[in-house]
Amino acid sequence: MSTTVSSGSVTPSPAARPTQPGGGGPRRGRRRQLLGRNPLGLLLSAPYLIFVLLVFAYPLVFAFYMSFHDYFFAAPGAVVDRPFVGLANFQEVLSDPAVIRSFGNVGIFLLINVPLTVVLSLVLATALNKIVHARTFLRVAFYVPYVTASVAVVGVWIFLFSGNGLVNQILGPLAPDPAWLINEQWAMPTIAIFVTWKGMGFFILLYLAALQNVSDELYEAAATDGAGKIRMFFSITVPGVRPATVLVLLLATVTGANLFTEPYLLTGGGGPNGASSSPVLIMYQRGIEQGEPGIAAAIGVILVIGVLILAFIQRKLAGGDES
Amino acid sequence: MKNAQDPAVAAGLANAETARTKKVRTKARQVDGMSRNQNILRYVVLFIGALVFLFPFYYMVIGSLQTTPDPTVAGAFPNPANITGQNYVDINSRINLLQGLVNSGIFAGGVILCTVVFGVLVGYALAQLEWRGRGVTFSLMLLVQVVPFQLLMIPLYVMIARDYGLADSYAGMILPFAINSTAVLVFRQYFLQVPKALFDAARIDGAGELKILWSIAIPLVRPALLTVVLLTFIGPWNEFLWPFLITKEASLQPLAVSLANYLTNIAATAANPFGAILAGACVLAAPMVILFIIFQRHFVASDISSGVKG
Numbered sequence: 001m002s003t004t005v006s007s008g009s010v011t012p013s014p015a016a017r018p019t020q021p022g023g024g025g026p027r028r029g030r031r032r033q034l035l036g037r038n039p040l041g042l043l044l045s046a047p048y049l050i051f052v053l054l055v056f057a058y059p060l061v062f063a064f065y066m067s068f069h070d071y072f073f074a075a076p077g078a079v080v081d082r083p084f085v086g087l088a089n090f091q092e093v094l095s096d097p098a099v100i101r102s103f104g105n106v107g108i109f110l111l112i113n114v115p116l117t118v119v120l121s122l123v124l125a126t127a128l129n130k131i132v133h134a135r136t137f138l139r140v141a142f143y144v145p146y147v148t149a150s151v152a153v154v155g156v157w158i159f160l161f162s163g164n165g166l167v168n169q170i171l172g173p174l175a176p177d178p179a180w181l182i183n184e185q186w187a188m189p190t191i192a193i194f195v196t197w198k199g200m201g202f203f204i205l206l207y208l209a210a211l212q213n214v215s216d217e218l219y220e221a222a223a224t225d226g227a228g229k230i231r232m233f234f235s236i237t238v239p240g241v242r243p244a245t246v247l248v249l250l251l252a253t254v255t256g257a258n259l260f261t262e263p264y265l266l267t268g269g270g271g272p273n274g275a276s277s278s279p280v281l282i283m284y285q286r287g288i289e290q291g292e293p294g295i296a297a298a299i300g301v302i303l304v305i306g307v308l309i310l311a312f313i314q315r316k317l318a319g320g321d322e323s
Numbered sequence: 324m325k326n327a328q329d330p331a332v333a334a335g336l337a338n339a340e341t342a343r344t345k346k347v348r349t350k351a352r353q354v355d356g357m358s359r360n361q362n363i364l365r366y367v368v369l370f371i372g373a374l375v376f377l378f379p380f381y382y383m384v385i386g387s388l389q390t391t392p393d394p395t396v397a398g399a400f401p402n403p404a405n406i407t408g409q410n411y412v413d414i415n416s417r418i419n420l421l422q423g424l425v426n427s428g429i430f431a432g433g434v435i436l437c438t439v440v441f442g443v444l445v446g447y448a449l450a451q452l453e454w455r456g457r458g459v460t461f462s463l464m465l466l467v468q469v470v471p472f473q474l475l476m477i478p479l480y481v482m483i484a485r486d487y488g489l490a491d492s493y494a495g496m497i498l499p500f501a502i503n504s505t506a507v508l509v510f511r512q513y514f515l516q517v518p519k520a521l522f523d524a525a526r527i528d529g530a531g532e533l534k535i536l537w538s539i540a541i542p543l544v545r546p547a548l549l550t551v552v553l554l555t556f557i558g559p560w561n562e563f564l565w566p567f568l569i570t571k572e573a574s575l576q577p578l579a580v581s582l583a584n585y586l587t588n589i590a591a592t593a594a595n596p597f598g599a600i601l602a603g604a605c606v607l608a609a610p611m612v613i614l615f616i617i618f619q620r621h622f623v624a625s626d627i628s629s630g631v632k633g
Contacts, residue, residue: 034455040532041454044444049460051441051502055479056467062478073485124372127365134366140619141373144380147615149561151579152604155586156383159597165394166382201376229361258473261563265583280473280564287477288568300474307471 066297073291089298099299102270102277103306105188109256109278112192118248121200125207126237139208143201150198150261157194157266181267187276191262195255203251206244214240249314257307260284279303383608387411387601410598411606417599418585420606423578426493427607430566430577431559433497438506438555439548445502446510447540451522452532467504473564475499480568491572500559506551513547514540550621553614560611578607 035042067089074080093099128138145153160166161180168175176183180190218236227235238245259278263270269285270277279299287296382399386392390407414420448454449461479499489495517540525535563579570576576584582603 036452036454036457038448038452038454038532041448041452042456044448044452044536045454045456045460047441048445048502048507049463052463052467055499055501056470056475059475059478059482060470062482063474066478066481073481120372124369127369131362131365131369134369136619138369138373140616141377143619144612144615145376147557147561147611148380148608149563149579149611151561151563151583151586152608153379153383155582155597155600155604156379156386158586159386159392159394159601160379160382162394166396166399169395197376254471258471260473261583265586268587280476283473283477284564284568288480293477293481296477300477304471304474 063297063300066294067301069294071294071297073293085294089294090302093295093298093302098274098277099279099282101274102279102282103302105276105278106256106259108188109192109195109259110252112189113196113256114249114252116193116196117200117203117252118245120196121203121248122207122238122241122245124200125204125211126233128204129208129211139205142204145198146201148198151265153198154194154262154265157190161190182272184272184275187267187272191259191266191276194262194266195259199255203248206247207241210241210244211237246315250311253307253310253314257303380608380612383601383604386597387605389598390595392595392597407598410595410602413595414585414599414603414606417589418573418578418581418603420578420603422574423576423581424606424610426575427560427577427579429493430496430562431556433493434500434503434559435552435555437497437501438503439551441502442507442510442551443541443544444536445507446544447514447536449507449511450514451517451519451540464504464507472499476564476568479565484569489569491570491575493575495569496566496577497559499565500562503551503555503558506555509547509551509554510544513544517543549618553618553621556614557611578603582607 068084068086069082070085070088071082072080124142128135128142131138158181161168163179163182165179168179176186180186214237218240219232222232222236258280260280263276263278263281264284267276270281280303283296283299286299287293385399385401387410388401388406388408389398390405390409392398393402393405411420445460449457449464483495483498484490487495489498522535522539525539530538559577561579562577563583566577567580567583570580573581573584582600585603586600
C-alpha cells in the first residue's frame with residue numbers, strides 16, 4: 001500500500017532515467033513517471049475502481065458517519081438536520097438486551113458450526129481424496145447444497161423439522177417439545193446445523209485442494225517408521241492443511257456475522273423470543289423497518305470490529321501466518 | 324488464505340487431482356486385506372455423507388408432488404395415490420414463477436455482463452501492464468472480498484434506494500454486485516499465465532495497446548469465460564437480502580424474494596402450503612443444480628479461488 005495514485009508528490013527529474021528503453025523525450029518520460037509505463041492500465045481499471053469507491057469505500061465511511069449521528073430517512077434532496085450524537089447510538093445498542101442476545105446467538109452459532117465444519121469436512125475430504133470410484137458423484141453430492149439458494153432449501157427444512165415432521169417422526173419419543181424451530185433451546189442450534197450442512201461442500205473442496213499440497217513422502221516415511229493411520233492423520237494431515245483450517249475458521253466467523261436469511265425465514269424472524277435472532281436481522285428490523293439507520297449502523301460497526309478481533313485471534317491460535 | 328485466493332493453485336488443482344488419481348490407482352493394486360477394510364469404511368462414510376446432503380433435495384421433489392403433505396416415514400417414498408402437479412399450479416397462481424425466473428435471470432445476467440466486460444479489462448491491466456496504482460488496486464481487490472456486505476446494507480440502501488432513486492429497478496439490484504472481485508482475480512490469473520514476450524512482440528511489430536488487448540489478450544482468455552460466468556452466477560441467483568430490501572414491487576422481484584415473501588406472508592392461506600412452497604423451491608433450485616451438474620468440471624477450479632467471499 002506504499003504506492004499511491006496521487007501524482008502531486010512526485011517530482012519529475014528529467015535526468016533520472018536517461019537510458020530507459022523506448023523513452024520518447026522528456027515529456028513522455030515525465031508522463032511515464034506519473035502514470036507508469038502503461039497508463040492504459042489505469043484507464044482499463046477505472047470502471048472497477050469507480051465501482052469499489054461507490055459500492056464499498058463510500059458506504060463504509062458513510063456507515064461510520066451514520067453510527068455517530070441521529071440519522072433518519074428523509075425525502076431525497078431535503079435538507080434536514082441530523083445532529084452528531086457521539087457514542088449515544090453505541091450506548092443504546094450495547095444496553096439493549098435484544099442486541100446482546102443476538103450477539104450471544106452468533107456465539108452459539110460459532111460454537112456449533114466451527115467444530116462441526118472443521119471435523120466433518122476434513123474427514124470427508126480425506127476419505128474422498130483416497131478413493132478411486134464415484135469421486136465425481138460424491139463431490140457433486142456434497143456440493144449441491146452450497147450452490148442452491150438458501151430460500152429454496154429453507155422450505156424443506158421447515159417441513160423436515162416441524163412438529164410432526166419427518167425428523168420428529170423418526171425420533172419418536174426423543175423429539176424435543178416444542179419442535180426444533182420454535183423451541184427456545186433448539187432454534188439456534190438448528191440454524192447452526194442448517195448452515196453447516198449447506199456450506200460444508202465448499203469447505204470439503206477447500207480441504208481437498210489443501211490435501212494435494214501434503215507430500216506423499218511424508219506418509220511413506222511415517223509408514224516406514226511404523227506410524228498407524230490415525231497417528232498419520234493427526235501428525236501429517238492435520239498440520240498439513242493448517243492454512244485451509246485458518247481459512248475455514250475465518251469464513252465461518254464471517255458467515256456467523258452475516259446470518260440473516262436463515263433466522264428470518266427458518267424461525268420466522270429470530271423467534272421464539274429472539275432466541276435465534278442475529279445482529280444483521282436486528283439491523284434490518286431497526287434500520288429499515290423502524291427507520292433508525294443510526295442504530296443499525298452502530299450494530300454494523302460493532303459487528304465488523306468483533307469479526308476483525310475474532311479473525312485476528314483465530315489466526316494467532318491456528319498459527320498460520322499466511323496473509 | 325493466500326492459497327485460496329490464488330487461482331493458480333486452483334487451476335493447477337485439476338491436474339494435480341488426475342495425477343493423484345493415477346497414484347491412488349497404482350496403490351489400489353497393492354491393497355492388502357486391512358486397507359481394503361479401510362477402503363470400505365471410507366465408502367460407507369462418504370455415501371452416508373452423500374445421503375445426508377442429497378436427501379433434503381429428494382424430499383423437496385417428493386413433497387412438491389404430494390396432494391396432502393405426508394410427514395411420516397412412509398411419506399418419504401413416492402405413493403402413486405398421493406401424487407399431483409397441482410402444487411406447481413397453486414404456487415404459480417400466487418407468485419408468477421416465470422416472471423420470477425426472468426427477474427432472477429436479468430439480475431444474474433446483468434451482474435455477469437458487467438463482471439465479464441469490466442473484469443477482463445482490470446484482469447489484463449493487473450497482469451500485463453505496468454501503471455501507477457496497480458499495487459493499490461490489487462490490494463483493494465483482496466480487501467473488498469473480506470468486507471462483510473451486511474455492514475454496508477444500511478448505507479447502500481440509503482444511497483441506492485433513496486439518493487439515486489433506484490429502488491424497484493434492475494439497476495439498483497445489480498449495482499452492488501456489478502463486478503465480482505473473485506472473477507477479476509480469475510481473469511488476472513489467466514493473463515499472468517500468458518508470457519509477456521507475446522505482448523512485447525506485438526508491440527515491437529507496432530500494434531497499439533488497444534489492438535493488443537482486443538486481438539491477442541481477449542481471445543486468449545476465452546477458456547476462463549465459462550468458469551467466470553458460473554462462478555458469478557451463483558451469487559445473484561441465490562442472493563436474498565439485497566433484492567429483498569430494494570424491491571417492493573412484486574413484478575420486479577427475483578424468484579428467491581417472491582418465494583420468501585410467500586413463505587412468510589401468504590403460505591398460511593394456501594390449501595397445501597408445504598406442497599406449494601416446495602414446488603416453488605424446486606423451480607428456484609433447479610436451474611442452479613442442473614447447471615452445476617452439467618458443468619461441475621469447471622466448478623472445481625473456480626470455487627476454490629472464490630474462497631474469500633465464501
